[in-house]
Structures are given as structure tokens and as C-alpha cells.
Amino acid sequence: MWYLCVFFHRLLDYRKPEVESLAELYGAFGDSDGVDGHGSLEWKLPQHHHPDSPFHFVNLPSEVVARQIANRSILVKGIYEVWGDGSNYEELEEAIRNYPDELKLPYLTSESTFKITVDSFGKNISSQEQSNRIQGLSYIPFKGRVNLKNPDHKFCLLETDNYGSNNGLPPVVQRRLFFGREVGAADRKLLPTYQLKSRTYLGPTAMDAEVAFLMANQALVRQGKLVFDPFVGTGSILIAAAHFGAMTMGADIDIRVVRDGRGPECNVWSNFKQYGLPPPISLLRADNNLPPWRPGLREVFDAIICDPPYGVRAGGRKSGGRKLLKGIVGPYTVPDDKRIDHIPSTAPYSLAECVHDLLDLAAKMLVVRGRLVFFYPVLREDESNGETRFPKHPCFKLIAVCEQILSFRYSRVLLTMVKMGPYTKEVEETARLKHLEFKENHLKWLEEGNLHSAVFSPADTHLDLGEESKFSKELKPKYRGKYV
């Protein structure tokens, strides 16, 4: 059945993948995810609308699924059963009159309560005008009473107008009107509850609540599943997973962040306590480059969700002293009396090696069909040259790439990968050889593709690219910026 899906106008790349992931979570695709590793939905654009528009028609198997998706989604403002649409009020009235009575009358009965909202995009409608619009719908035989607080049925009159590309909205060529019955809507209390500004324990790279929930939805988190974050930090991603009922586990190389926090009332545990969520069943200090898992351990996690260090604002670390890995000093033994509180030296961890280790960990430890969801940084000038290449692994299929612009120079993309096949001996051997290669060429990997300097290099070194990047900026719609 076709429904009108109205999105919040933000994080545009994330919208459809989120709906498709939730559709899969709620059984829209049955058992058939086939060779693709995931199902996909049919989408249609309303007449005269641009792909970035907040309005999309989507084909969903039932009203129950539509409601479940809307209620759990972060970016879906509402899903509506459309009773009519048109380019003016006369067309709208005709469409609504033509909509079958047997589909309308059950929601218009005298025993039920209802409410009509007027919503608009690209323009403001004063409350007087809204009232007039609602009066204009009197040809619809509403028999029930109005209840503004908690009605049985909610209806919405949506109006978009031709305003050109401004206000952070995509261009709509002509006016379009929709009238529909609300089937489900987002829980608007979710984000204010979990927003970072009221969180007890934060770190510089704590994941924004909205994005953390999007990641959890992409990873199909639900009750009874086990979710792992190998770069747990302050636990911001696991909070979202715990909210959706999963058991969580986290690891970090920095013991102070994980064990101590900033004090007994300000640490990872207190974050979970703040929201009444069950705390992680396990937190440990571990290095993903030399993980502590027992050798035969396979397929224990249902999802791995994380934000690895990009090396821009917060660099990654791995075991092995800096000088040791550069070959300046030989391996040394810590004297026994100093061992107890010894904090092993760590060395910088390049993004390439970090992602290689993450993929290896996920290939081993995820169940088949389990999801790996993580952020990967990209330089925006690479995109305009069509050069962006994302990490690949034989066990995984990349099913979604969602860009979030961070600055003029760089973005991050949320990659969603599905594990398609088991961790074979060949995969293991390839990983082992690659690990040794990274170790032997430690210096080379640090210098190559050094994201930090590319992002923070002074503006004048980009002078010759100036014209090109202006040109490429022109190609991207003006309203696409840091938040859209």
C-alpha cells in the first residue's frame, strides 16, 4: 500500500536507508533478503518534487508496519494514508470526494474523536489561515468530536509551495497539497530526553544523540541482541542501543575514559543510570590491533556500531611504543616491580590500519547477516573528483552510504555493511599478512593519506584548487550544509 512519508528536513542521505532498515526490522521483507543482504522499498516522488524534498510516497506492506517504522524512526516526521492530493484546493476536494467511502467512513464515526493539523513547507500559514483551511474541508463528513490532546484519529493538511531554493529547502516547481490520515509519527520526546547537553559524562567525540539513534536503527538493534562498540569512549553509541533494548558491550584502549571517567558520579555507568537504562554487560580495556579474544571465538555479536578515530580531532592509538615501532629502540622488558601500574606506551594508529582491524574484528565476531555500522571520514575535494573509495572486505556487502558534511574540507559517511559469509581460513590468512605489513611499514602508513594535515592545512595551500572547489560547490545544492 502506498503511503506518504514526510521527513524532517535534515541529514538527507540518512532518511531512506533508515526507513528501509526499519522496514526490515519489522518484517516487511519476510525471509527474503536474498543475495543483496537487505530488502529495499519502492519509492515515488510527488509530482514536481525534487529528490531532496521531505515528501516521498513509499510502498509498505501494511499499516501496522508503517506505524512501527514511524514510531521508531528519527527522521520520519509522519506517515500518512493519503485521501487526496492536488495542485490546488479544487483538485484536492475532487480527489478526496473520489477516495472510496469504505476507506474513509470508519475513521469519521460519531463515536470517535479527531483532530486536523495544517502543516506547510516553504511558507508560513498564520493560525487564522490555518483555521480557514480546516473550515474549507467541511465537505468531509466528520461525525465525531474534536479532541486536540489525544484524538483517536489525526488528520493532516500539508501544503508545499513554489518558493525556489532557499530556507534550507529544495526547490518545488509548483504548489502541491496533500490531505491524509496519520498512520504513525516520530516520538518527539526521544531526542530532548537524550540530548548531549544534559548528559552527565561527555567526551570530545561523544556521538550526538540523533546520530547515535540513527546508527542503532541502521544496525537493526532490538531486544535480545548483543551490540559491541570497540571504541566505546563515554558510551554515547551504546546508550542508543540500550534504549532499543539490546545488551551492550564496549572496549577502549584508554582506561581512564572507561574505568575512571571523571569521578564516581561522572562516568560511563552514570550515563546509563541517568536514563534508567541497563548498563553495559561488559566494558574492557583492549587494543583492537592486538585484541584479547580467544582464538576460536566467532559470531557472538549481532551488531558492531562505532565511530573509529579519524586522526583529525582525536587520534587513534595502538599498543607498542612510538620509538619501538619506528625501530629507534629495541623491545624492552618492564622491571617486575614497576609492572603493576605500568601504563604501556601506545603509538599512533593510522586510519587505514584501524579500519582494517575493525573489518577483521567484525568479520570474525559478527553473526552472518549481522551489521557493521561505522563512520568513515572523507575529504570533500576527493568527492568532486569522484575518487572516494570506501573500505572493502570479502565477507561484507556495503548497503548504505550516508554523508554528513562537517566542514568545508571534510565530511563523514556512515557506512552500513552486512556480513554475508563466514570467516574462512583464506580470509584469516589475508588478514594476518596485512597486519604484519602494517607493522613493518608503520611510518609509511602514518604519512600516507594523513587526514589531519589535509583538514587543517592553511587556506592558501588550496588556492589553485580554489576555482575548482567553488565550481564543485555550485554543483551541490545550496541548502546542503552542516545540518541538512
Place this chain on the structure above:
Amino acid sequence: MRLLTHNMLSCNIKGVTNGFPLRIEAEKVVEKQVDFNADFLKNMFPKIEWKALVAAAKSMGYTDLPDQAESSMIDSEEFLKKFHHALLQLHLEEGALICPETGRRFPVNKGIPNMLLHEDEV
């Protein structure tokens, strides 16, 4: 540190072949309540090294686990409750994990095991 975690960890010092299971030196053990979820337990069961779990539970003072377990036992609510208790509710706050081959101690403080290797173990 819960026994679910302990069941996943081993000593991976360079050259060590027999780093699992780690012996538990328990200084402070607490019991923490965790909501019972049968689906989760049934999913976890095939991945658990049972002998290691039984030994670990004994070292934490819990002896009710059967010495051997087969998959047919997960249908029993009584078994699941014991499995749940051993796997998720026994918690090592302070102590250490000892490598069976080298004797290396991995300390556990405030419930968090420190599995980081020293420079000469890499």
C-alpha cells in the same frame, strides 16, 4: 567483569598458544541483577565454552552449574535461570585474570579487566 566476558578472553602474548581460559583470582565478587532474557541466553549458549564457564563460576563461589551441558537443556527454565545467574549476574569487581601458560596477571579494577599488553609482549 561478568563471566560472559571472561569466556571470550584469552592471553594473546606473542608466542603463547594456550592462553584460554584465564584463571580467576577473585578479591571482590558482587552479584548484580540483570533482566532475564531467554532469547539472549539461547543465542549465547552455543558460543560458550562450557567447562571454562563452570570453572570460572566455581572460583567466584557459584557451584550450581552442571558440569556438562547439551543444547537440549536450554529448554528447561530451571537450567536457563542458573545459566543466566552464572553468565550475567556474577560480577568480579576486583581481582585478576591469570594466564595458564605464562602466569601473566591481567588486573581487574572497578569491574574492568585491563587486557593491554606491555611493550615486550607485543
